[in-house]
Amino acid sequence: MLPLQLQLESHIPLYIQLRDQLRALVHGGDLRPGDRIPATRELAMQLGVHRTTVANAYAELEADGLIRGHVGRGTFICGAANGSPITPAPPTLNGNGSVRWESLFADERGEETLNRLLQPAMAHSISFVTARPDETFFPIPELSHCCQTVMRREGAELLQFGPSDGYPPLKRALIDMLRAEGLALKDENLLITGGCQQALDLICKAFLRPGDAVLMENPTYPGAIAIFSSARVRCLGVPVQTGASPDSPQGVDLVALEATLLSNRVKLMVLTPDYQNPTGTTMPLASRRKLLEIAGRHQVPIVEDHIYARLHGSAAILPPLKQLDKTNLVIQIDSFSKVAFPGLRVGWCIAPASVIERLRLVKQTTDLHTDQLAQAILAEFIRRGQLGRHIAKTRKVYAKRLAVMTAALERHMPSGTCWTEPGGGMCVWVELPLGFDASELLIHLRERGVLFSPGRYFFQQNPQPNTLRLSFTSLDEKKIARGVAMFADLLRQEMRKRQRGARREETARVALV
Ligand SMILES: Cc1ncc(COP(=O)(O)O)c(C=O)c1O
Secondary structure, X not given: OOOOOOOOOEOOOHHHHHHHHHHHHHHOOOOOOOOEEOOHHHHHHHHOOOHHHHHHHHHHHHHOOOEEEEOOOEEEEOOOOOOOOOOOOOOOEOOOOOEOHHXXXXXXXXXXXXXXXXXXXXXXXXXXXXXXXXXXXXXXXXXXXXXXXXXXXXXXXXXXXOOOOOOHHHHHHHHHHHHHHOOOOOHHHEEEEOOHHHHHHHHHHHHOOOOOEEEEEEOOOHHHHHHHHHOOOEEEEEEEEOOOOOOOOOEEOHHHHHHHHXXXXXXXXXXXXXXXXXXXXXXXXXXXXXXXXXXXXXXXXXXXXXXXXXXXXXXXXXXXXXXXXXXXXXXXEEEOOOOOOHHXXXXXXXXXXXXXXXXXXXXXXXXXXXXXXXXXXXXXXXXXXXXXXXXXXXXXXXXXXXXXXXXXXXXXXXXXXXXOOOOEOOEEEEEOOOOOOHHHHHHHHHHOOEEOEEHHHHOOEOOOOOEEEEEOOOOOHHHHHHHHHHHHHHHHHHHXXXXXXXXXXXXXXXXXX
16 A cells, blocks of 8 residues: 555645655655556545545646556556656647746745735834834944945955855854854854755755655744745644643643654654744743654654744743754754844754755755855854844843733733733734634724734644734834734724624524524
């Protein structure tokens, strides 16, 4: 029997899941030219899906030249004389003879979540949408000095091609900074990237084939979902505990995580232990240790997204997984985007040397190397001690904003609504009473000039419509308090409408009896 497993609750259509898993079996050599695959009816029964699902998957594989059906004999994996798959049919033309480009796109990306999260705020609105630093604190004069200094000192070299693993002085500055934070590493363990988004993309390209499985938090950062699902990787979501009850510590649910590892062949886990996006939750130390123990037992590497960890408010700093890891199972990705300037697009990745070397080669085929001027400016900014000062300053500002947001939620939100209380980061996760749909509320709230991100953006399966994310770092305290009060006001109005509706229904029911 073929090792196929479809996820009924995934947002990826079943026939695409099936097509990709079969394709992965061919690419991985588990299915070879000449092998017969089950008839559509037989496979549909085996998988518990409709026969059309299997027929659709087979049709796509046949169009790709990977399989061929022979009447009366069955369907076979095919290969050219040299064993390689047959080339696909030429693209369909439009009526006017021009190429229909849509037919050539590799996937059907209809999702606009990242787009929405990246949009600039509407003028005069109170936008809790984007988890981004407040640009009014960007130290423009200091950064201009750094820029002038590096251009004077080494402008010509910076404008030339550079090494794919990163600008050496930035690597040195980061190694020193990380050592001071308690993480010792060598140059060969560090790759400069174009942010965490690129690091995730490089990791995906280096490790994952269509049909492979990745374990992720559910809900999670939509940029990660976008990368893995467009690479046809199966995203297995594990719930995040928000710490509402004392016996369920914050962070990814470790019991569900281990159950997922036991029932799937998972290639990687991608987790954000500190101030997770979107829930703001942080895994306690004991959970981090337990997670590493589970990962070690199952031999599944962890990609630790460390992007928010330096934005701790009053909370104690916990050691990252990378620091606790004794068996080289953790790849850590990090970035200047949340602690400094997302516009410079610089981040980094820490991993065993062999992994860094592979990622470096993949990066070469992606963008050759990260912008050298941006790297040099950041290296100078760190060397002058300005990054440390900038982080310390913005941390305090954000901690106050978080306190204002929590107080406003407590003061204004109607009962039945709950929210996370992160010790830092950029986001608070809100759960409305069951039956409320955050996307619908947003339509009315937008008319009043207040915006948030509906929770459904962040789920790769089983979306909870009554959830939403509030980012608090780029709004001043007054706007935070006003925005939360307006939101709570709307919510109460909607609750009253519902109560009136329910009463009317009850009266009508009694009258009928
Ligand atoms: C958890 C998480 N990872 C990665 C990213 C992308 O970061 P970067 O700007 O470094 O690419 C974000 C951005 O919001 C994020 O929230």
